Amino acid sequence: xxxxxxxxxxxxxxxxxxxxxxxxxxxxxxxxxxxxxxxxxxxxxxxxxxxxxxxxxxxxxxxxxxxxxxxxxxxxxxxxxxxxxxxxxxxxxxxxxxxxxxxxxxxxxxxxxxxxxxxxxxxxxxxxxxxxxxxxxxxxxxxxxxxxxxxxxxxxxxxxxxxxxxxxxxxxxxxxxxxxxxxxxxxxxxxxxxxxxxxxxxxxxxxxxxxxxxxxxxxxxxxxxxxxxxxxxxxxxxxxxxxxxxxxxxxxxxxxxxxxxxxxxxxxxxxxxxxxxxxxxxxxxxxxxxxxxxxxxxxxxxxxxxxxxxxxxxxxxxxxxxxxxxxxxxxxxxxxxxxxxxxxxxxxxxxxxxxxxxxxxxxxxxxxxxxxxxxxxxxxxxxxxxxxxxxxxxxxxxxxxxxxxxxxxxxxxxxxxxxxxxxxxxxxxxxxxxxxxxxxxxxxxxxxxxxxxxxxxxxxxxxxxxxxxxxxxxxxxxxxxxxxxxxxxxxx
Numbered sequence: 001x002x003x004x005x006x007x008x009x010x011x012x013x014x015x016x017x018x019x020x021x022x023x024x025x026x027x028x029x030x031x032x033x034x035x036x037x038x039x040x041x042x043x044x045x046x047x048x049x050x051x052x053x054x055x056x057x058x059x060x061x062x063x064x065x066x067x068x069x070x071x072x073x074x075x076x077x078x079x080x081x082x083x084x085x086x087x088x089x090x091x092x093x094x095x096x097x098x099x100x101x102x103x104x105x106x107x108x109x110x111x112x113x114x115x116x117x118x119x120x121x122x123x124x125x126x127x128x129x130x131x132x133x134x135x136x137x138x139x140x141x142x143x144x145x146x147x148x149x150x151x152x153x154x155x156x157x158x159x160x161x162x163x164x165x166x167x168x169x170x171x172x173x174x175x176x177x178x179x180x181x182x183x184x185x186x187x188x189x190x191x192x193x194x195x196x197x198x199x200x201x202x203x204x205x206x207x208x209x210x211x212x213x214x215x216x217x218x219x220x221x222x223x224x225x226x227x228x229x230x231x232x233x234x235x236x237x238x239x240x241x242x243x244x245x246x247x248x249x250x251x252x253x254x255x256x257x258x259x260x261x262x263x264x265x266x267x268x269x270x271x272x273x274x275x276x277x278x279x280x281x282x283x284x285x286x287x288x289x290x291x292x293x294x295x296x297x298x299x300x301x302x303x304x305x306x307x308x309x310x311x312x313x314x315x316x317x318x319x320x321x322x323x324x325x326x327x328x329x330x331x332x333x334x335x336x337x338x339x340x341x342x343x344x345x346x347x348x349x350x351x352x353x354x355x356x357x358x359x360x361x362x363x364x365x366x367x368x369x370x371x372x373x374x375x376x377x378x379x380x381x382x383x384x385x386x387x388x389x390x391x392x393x394x395x396x397x398x399x400x401x402x403x404x405x406x407x408x409x410x411x412x413x414x415x416x417x418x419x420x421x422x423x424x425x426x427x428x429x430x431x432x433x434x435x436x437x438x439x440x441x442x443x444x445x446x447x448x449x450x451x452x453x454x455x456x457x458x459x460x461x462x463x464x465x466x467x468x469x470x471x472x473x474x475x476x477x478x479x480x481x482x483x484x485x486x487x488x489x490x491x492x
């Protein structure tokens with residue numbers, strides 16, 4: 001066990017006005033199972049790069065151990081898992097790999113297949129197994145669950161809980177709660193370190209935010225009072241100053257020397273009040289620096305004349321001789337929030353394609369209400385390139401609503417001017433979500449919409465959905481998100 005100390009860390013990317021980190025200090029123990037959380041683009045992955053000495057920074061990072069990052073860079077995906085394992089180790093250590101594969105519930109035969117032929121979830125588990133055969137370094141784990149189904153996430157969470165210390169970036173609240181005992185949160189202006197899991201951290205954050213909000217309300221009242229006093233002082237000062245020019249006050253000719261003295265005193269008092277006002281404004285800004293403001297945002301689906309929008313009756317589908325879907329039956333009514341459940345490869349995305357009219361190679365009956373308008377979020381974000389304003393025009397969406405949603409999800413003004421190819425994966429997902437919600441539609445269809453998005457944004461998206469009248473079908477592996485928003489489960 002040892003301590004990793006970060007002292008007076010300052011770092012900026014070339015061309016960026018605002019630094020990612022500015023004179024921040026914190027420390028954590030290598031025996032801790034630590035979750036690293038924060039908004040998309042706030043610096044989590046950047047911190048990993050700095051710990052790994054992949055960027056030049058100011059300040060000091062003290063450590064007595066090597067860092068090992070997940071996922072590693074795989075240069076040759078044509079190799080098998082066992083070949084990737086043997087590159088840095090010896091054949092005598094193979095038993096370690098099979099031990100880890102067993103703990104992760106991975107079929108041992110998969111490690112003899114070419115890595116590129118495996119699913120993303122299978123690749124993630126094999127890389128984790130390889131990673132944990134190395135017992136000589138501190139692990140930096142970056143979003144290991146993005147391609148795992150709910151069962152896979154539960155297995156990996158339990159797996160990590162029984163391991164030695166690590167630093168983990170994840171946005172899945174249930175996953176974090178299942179495997180960590182400390183939190184490092186990167187806020188807008190600070191970095192906090194706390195013991196506990198995500199839920200305990202978030203509860204503490206809500207208490208802190210409520211306290212600061214109440215303090216802020218009192219501060220606003222003080223500012224109003226000070227502003228009024230300063231205004232009155234200015235009126236008094238001006239009235240007295242006017243007597244210097246021979247203006248009578250209550251019919252009495254003024255003594256200019258006395259008036260000048262009084263005017264100076266009043267001006268000084270007025271200036272002091274102005275200074276107090278400025279100080280109060282500064283205090284207010286500092287007070288609100290880490291509060292996540294949650295404005296209400298009400299959204300509505302288009303109303304359809306039919307109550308039932310979709311019905312599936314005994315739907316089945318084969319790819320060659322392999323059956324993907326078997327006897328699927330469900331219906332979607334207006335106002336339903338339906339989550340499609342199932343393990344990786346069970347046909348969730350295939351079902352989405354059928355809904356979109358892309359796949360017709362099925363048996364059974366699919367009924368969609370006439371003139372049904374759909375709004376779709378795909379998994380893939382690679383098409384998001386170019387200027388955001390050009391994207392708005394191409395999508396033919398409500399610009400004001402679109403930008404309002406993005407601002408609610410912590411999109412900075414600078415991001416509106418950047419090429420979308422430079423966005424993080426989480427920021428690209430937010431663009432797709434905002435675009436979908438800005439389109440008038442009877443039915444919203446989302447395929448893993450919140451993958452890569454930060455935990456605070458996930459909570460905000462939950463709130464938008466719950467307060468809306470949307471009709472929504474989604475594929476999502478974040479258990480807590482689904483449980484919070486869905487009123488119907490489609491089990492495949």
